[in-house]
Amino acid sequence: AGNTSLAGWGQDFHFNGSENVNLVPPPTLRRIVAFSAGPGHTVALDDTGRVIGWGDNQFGQASPANGLGGLKAVAAGGQHSVGLRPDGTVVAWGGNQFGQSSVPSGVDSIRAIAAGGNHSLALRTNGTVLGWGGNEFGEASPPGSATNLVAIVTGESHTLGLRADGTVLGWGRNDFGQVVAPPGLTGVVAIAVGASHSLGLKEDGTVAGWGDDQHGQASVPEGLSNVIAIAAGRDHSMALKRDTTVVGWGRNHFGQGEVPGNLSGVLAIGAGGDRNVALRRPRWIFEPPQPLTGGGWLLEMRAEYGGAAESYRLPRVSVWSSALVPFDPAAGVRVSAPIALVNGRLQIQVPASAGDPEMGSRFFMVRESP
Numbered sequence: 001a002g003n004t005s006l007a008g009w010g011q012d013f014h015f016n017g018s019e020n021v022n023l024v025p026p027p028t029l030r031r032i033v034a035f036s037a038g039p040g041h042t043v044a045l046d047d048t049g050r051v052i053g054w055g056d057n058q059f060g061q062a063s064p065a066n067g068l069g070g071l072k073a074v075a076a077g078g079q080h081s082v083g084l085r086p087d088g089t090v091v092a093w094g095g096n097q098f099g100q101s102s103v104p105s106g107v108d109s110i111r112a113i114a115a116g117g118n119h120s121l122a123l124r125t126n127g128t129v130l131g132w133g134g135n136e137f138g139e140a141s142p143p144g145s146a147t148n149l150v151a152i153v154t155g156e157s158h159t160l161g162l163r164a165d166g167t168v169l170g171w172g173r174n175d176f177g178q179v180v181a182p183p184g185l186t187g188v189v190a191i192a193v194g195a196s197h198s199l200g201l202k203e204d205g206t207v208a209g210w211g212d213d214q215h216g217q218a219s220v221p222e223g224l225s226n227v228i229a230i231a232a233g234r235d236h237s238m239a240l241k242r243d244t245t246v247v248g249w250g251r252n253h254f255g256q257g258e259v260p261g262n263l264s265g266v267l268a269i270g271a272g273g274d275r276n277v278a279l280r281r282p283r284w285i286f287e288p289p290q291p292l293t294g295g296g297w298l299l300e301m302r303a304e305y306g307g308a309a310e311s312y313r314l315p316r317v318s319v320w321s322s323a324l325v326p327f328d329p330a331a332g333v334r335v336s337a338p339i340a341l342v343n344g345r346l347q348i349q350v351p352a353s354a355g356d357p358e359m360g361s362r363f364f365m366v367r368e369s370p
Contacts, residue, residue, distance in 0.1 A: 005025075005029060005032065005279075005280060006025040006029055006032055006035060006044065006277055006278065006279055006280070007025065007260070007263060007277070007278045007280055008023065008024050008025045008042075008275060008276065008277050008278075009255060009256070009259075009260055009263075009275065009276055010233070010254045010255055010256030010273075010274050010275030010276050011023060011254040011256065011273060011274040011275045012024055012254075012275075014039070014040040014041075014055060014056050014273070016040060016056045016058045017058070018058070021040070021041075021055055021056045021057070022054070022055070023040070023041075023042070023054075023055045023275055025042065025054065025277065026052075026054060029044070029052065031046045031047045032044050032045065032046055032047075032052075032279055033045055033046065033047050034072075034073055034074060035074070035268075035270055035277060035279065036074050036075045036076040036081075036115070036270060036272075037076055037270040037271060037272030037273075037275065037276070037277045038055075038061070038076030038077055038078060038081075038115070038272045038273070039078060039234065039272050039273030039274075040055055040056035040078075040079070040272075040273060041053060041054065041055030041056045041057065041061050041062040041076055041081075042054055042055055042062070042076060042270075042272070042277060043061075043062065043074045043075075043076050043081045043083075044074070045071055045072075045073070045074055048069060049069050049070045049071045049072065049086075050068075050069040051064050051068045051069065051071060051074060051081075051083065053081070056079075058079070058095075059079045059080065059094045059095035059096075060093055060094050061076070061077075061079050061080050061081050061093065061094030061095060062081070062094075064081070064083070064091075064093045065093065068083065068091065068093070070085065070086070071083040071084060071085060071086075071091075072084050072085065072086050073112065073113055074113075075113045075114050075115035075120075076115055076272060077094075077100060077115030077116055077117065077118070077119070077120065078095070078115075078116065078117040078118055078156070079094055079095030079097075079118075080092060080093065080094035080095045080096065080100050080101045080115060080120070081093055081094050081115060082101075082113045082114075082115045082120050082122075083113070084110055084112070084113045084122075087108075088108050088109045088110045088111070088125070089107065089108050089110065090103050090107050090110055090113060090120075090122055091103065092115075092120060095118075097118065098118040098119065098133045098134035098135075099132055099133050099134075100115075100116075100118050100119050100120050100132065100133030100134060101120075101133075102132065102133075103120075103132070104130070104132050107122055107130055109124050109125045109126070110122045110123065110124055110125070110130075111123055111124065111125045112151060112152060114152045114153055114154040114159070115154070116133075116134075116139060116140075116154035116155055116156060116157070116159070117134065117139075117155070117156035117157055118133055118134030119131060119132065119133035119134045119135060119139055119140040119154070120132055120133050120140070121140065121142075121152055121154055121159060123149055123150075123151070123152045123161075127147055127148040127149045127150070127164070128142075128146065128147055128149070129142040129146050129149060129152055129161060130142075131159075136157065136173075137157045137158065137172045137173035137174075138171055138172050138173075139154060139157045139158055139159050139171065139172030139173065140159075141171070142159070142161070142171060143169075143171055145169060146161050146169055146171070148163050148164050148165075149161040149162060149163055149164070149169070150162055150163070150164050151190065151191060153191050153192055153193050154172075154193060155193040155194055155195055155196075155232070156173075156195050156196075157172050157173040158170060158171070158172035158173045158174065158178050158179050158193060158196070158198075159171055159172050159193070160179075160191045160193055160198055161191075162188060162189075162190070162191050165186075166186050166187045166188050166189065166203070167181070167185070167186055167188065168181040168185060168188055168191060168198075168200055169181075170198070173196070175196065176196045176197065176211045176212035176213075177210060177211055178193070178196050178197055178198045178210065178211030178212060179198075179211075180210070181198070181200065181208075181210065182208060182210050185200060185208055187202045187203045187204065188200040188201065188202055188203075188208075189201055189202065189203050190229060190230055191230075192230045192231050192232040192237075192271075193232055194211075194212075194217060194232035194233055194234055194235060194236070194237065194250075194271075195212070195234045195235060196211055196212035197209060197210065197211035197212045197213065197217050197218040197232065197235075197237070198210055198211050198218075198232070199218075199220075199230045199232050199237055200230075201227055201228075201229070201230045201239075204225075205225050205226045205227050205228070205242070206220075206224065206225055206227065207220045207224055207227055207230060207239055208220065209237065212235070214235070215235045215236070215250050215251035215252075215257075216249055216250050216251075217232070217235050217236050217237050217249065217250030217251060217257075218237070218250075219249065220237075220249070221247060221249055224239060224247060226241050226242040226243070227239045227240065227241055227242075227247075228240055228241065228242050229268060229269055230269075231269045231270050231271040231276070232271055233250075233256055233271035233272060233273055233274060233275065233276065234251070234273050234274055235250055235251035235274075236248060236249065236250030236251045236252065236256050236257040236271065236274070237249055237250050237257075237271075238259075238269050238271050238276055239269075240266055240268070240269045240278075244264055244265050244266045244267070245259075245263070245264060245266065246259045246263060246266055246269060246278060247259065248276070251274070253274070254274045254275065256271070256274045256275055256276055263278060263280070264280075265280045265281045266278045266279065266280050267279045267280060267281055
């Protein structure tokens, strides 16, 4: 996971009927490997498989009981959440008015999960889908043709499945044509759904949109290319480009359809309701090594997330030093180094055994220890 963190923008607060709840990711959140944003809450996994949630928790959807951990994937629905265990079984928690959190017996050999407004779905390793919970429009009842699928996504009341051959299958509510992919759409490698619109990412890095377009959410910006991931909120859409920047379009009354100007280094994106979440990696800023009394060197560095400098204390670090250019850790010296956080900067005291960086002939590289 490294020093990943989450950034959020769009709607900051969600009224759950009794109170306003904060939708902004906790500022101290680090080492995140997966996340899912629902309309009112977000769930994330750290690199130990522990579930972390925030936002609307009226039904316990943001806080699984007993410190649930050991998961490999999570999905946030309307008022519930779903988790996938490494053994292919599924767990769910939160609202259960429609049975969306009551995982049926026999749900096993699962490779992917999805959570909708009031329903849940699981994709089996054999390419078929299981659904449970609310089913007013058939969103939880995959058709017989839903086979050989490699991915599933679901929204408030419609679902898409991606076939291994790159075509898209849909079911559920279809009042805006959101279930029916455009004729001839092939070569799709990823899918996303909003409230009533759908997106498909093609293998050439372009994006197709269909369904409800009242706010331009299904009208992909002209010339958009080099896209590697997509996400859809209620009435807006997001695309992550290969250069780690993000593009947005659609409804923008909370700022959800545009992207903060300082956002960069993005690894993954998600959208839910009227907001967005991005997983980002910082750029480490290193200061020149300073000699320590008695030998050794002091390295200082700070993490910069999209222009905002933050400090982050690494729990364990290893330091390599090498006189080779380009840097070759295998040929260098690896040492353990004590660390401290001083005046917002991470200080690493490198012992003399790591070598002498004098005259710029020796280089240091710092990594988190496994």
